[in-house]
Amino acid sequence: MSEVVTYLNDKLSDFNLLDAMRRQLEKDFYSATFIEVSFDGLTIEELVNQVHQEINRIVSTDVSKFSNLLYRVDVSEASVDALKGLPIDVYWEQITFLILKREWQKVWIRNTL
Template sequence: MYVAPLNTEHLLAEATKENLYLNLIVQINKDFNLANEGVDFPVTITPEALQLELQEKIYRLIQHKFAEYLNLLYIIDVPENDIKQLDGSDIVALSSQVAFLILKREWQKVWFRNYYRSV
C-alpha cells in the first residue's frame, strides 16, 4: 500500500529499499526533459547528491527562469495546493520544499507504475 513519505530522506530511503531508486532518477530526468529543463542525473548519483542537485536546480529556476519553473511544476503535476501552502519568503527553504514536492510526485508515479505492473 502506498504511504506518502514524510520527508526527502524517508522518500529516498524507501525508493532504495524497494529497488526503485533507479526508476525514480529515470522519471525525474524524463519529466525535466519534457519541460525543456534538461537534467541528466546519472544513475549512479547518491540520494544525498540527488537531493542537493535537485534543490540547486529548483533554486536557479526560481531565481532566473520563473516561467520555466512554473511549467516544470505543471509537467510533473505537483499539486497546486501544496505549492500555495509554502512560504516563499526564503528562497533557499522554498527550493528545498519544492524539491521534496517534486520528489514526492515523481516517487508516486514510479511506485504506482511498479505496483500495478505486478498486480
C-alpha cells in the same frame, strides 16, 4: 534537505527504484524546460542535491519553465500555496520535497501495479 532524503531512503530502498526515479526526473525536467538534464547521483542524498540545484538554476533563469515543471510533475497548486511565508531556503527545500515526492509516486505506481 534531510526530510527529503529520509523520505526517499524509506521509499526507494524497499523497491530498489533509484534508476527509475532518475529516468522519471530527467523525462519530466526535459518535458517542462526543453533542457537535457542528467541526474547521476549514486545516492539518494546526491540525487536530492542535484534536483535542488537544478530547480534553483531553472528559477534563476526562467520562472515560466519552473511553472511548467510544477505542472508537468503534477505538484498541486494548493501544496505550493501552503508554503507561502516560509523562509526562502526552507521554501525551496519544500518545493524540492514536493517534486521528488510526486515523482516517487509516479515511479512506484508504474513499477508495482
